Structures are given as C-alpha cells and as structure tokens.
Amino acid sequence: MDAKTLFIKVAQMRKAQKAYFKCRTQSNLRICKALEAEIDREIERVNSIISPPKQPQQKNLFTDLNQ
Numbered sequence: 001m002d003a004k005t006l007f008i009k010v011a012q013m014r015k016a017q018k019a020y021f022k023c024r025t026q027s028n029l030r031i032c033k034a035l036e037a038e039i040d041r042e043i044e045r046v047n048s049i050i051s052p053p054k055q056p057q058q059k060n061l062f063t064d065l066n067q
Helices: 002-021 026-049
Strands: none
Touching: 002 026
16 A cells, blocks of 8 residues: 555544544444554554664673773
C-alpha cells in the first residue's frame, strides 16, 4: 500500500469511528473493525520490512572508563 492509499484508508477509518461513536450500531462497528484490521495489517507489513533502529551499546562504568 502506498502512502496516499494509507492516508485515504486512515481517513475512512476515522470517519467510520466518528460515525460509530455518534450512533453505536452493529453495522457501524463492523465497518470500523474491518478498516482497523486493514490498517493493522498494513502496519504489521511495514514493520516486517523495516529494520528496528540499532540501540547504542552501553559502556560499562568500571571497565570502559578510558575508551
């Protein structure tokens, strides 16, 4: 999914969420859950592609004083 499609889907999701909280019907809830699941899958997909940032290695206070 490209950035524009993701933006559109998130905007649809927020609109559906607002509609659900305005009028809590089963059909509104189903729409929200479907859109949220789609967004969650995309987040998982992107997270699996990108590597996590490397954490800086912490030095030992007692053995690494002069390094």
